[in-house]
Amino acid sequence: MTLTAACVAPAAPPTTAATAPAPAPAPQAEPVLDAAGKARVEARLRALEPDFWTRRSRDGEAAANEWLRKQAVEISREEARRGAAG
Numbered sequence: 180m181t182l183t184a185a186c187v188a189p190a191a192p193p194t195t196a197a198t199a200p201a202p203a204p205a206p207q208a209e210p211v212l213d214a215a216g217k218a219r220v221e222a223r224l225r226a227l228e229p230d231f232w233t234r235r236s237r238d239g240e241a242a243a244n245e246w247l248r249k250q251a252v253e254i255s256r257e258e259a260r261r262g263a264a265g
Contacts, residue, residue, distance in 0.1 A: 211259065212255065212258055212259060212262060213262060216258040216259070216261070216262050219258055220251070220254050220255055220258050223254050224247070224250070224251055224254065227247065227250055231243055231246070231247050234246055
């Protein structure tokens with residue numbers, strides 16, 4: 180079997196600054212944490228692992244991932260406030 184030109188998708192035109200799509204709006208800035216703050220966030224998230232697996236079994240993977248994402252955001256914000264307070 181041979182391929183013909185009709186079987187090959189046309190090449191996309193090159194992207195230039197004038198034709199590049201506009202970047203998506205940036206999500207809310209992530210808190211800036213020092214190494215100790217990052218370690219505390221990671222430890223708190225690891226502690227949530229059993230609850231994550233329970234939620235995943237009960238509610239499904241997407242719901243559990245969303246719950247964990249929200250937890251990570253909140254924990255990171257708490258740590259950032261803690262760091263800012265000194």
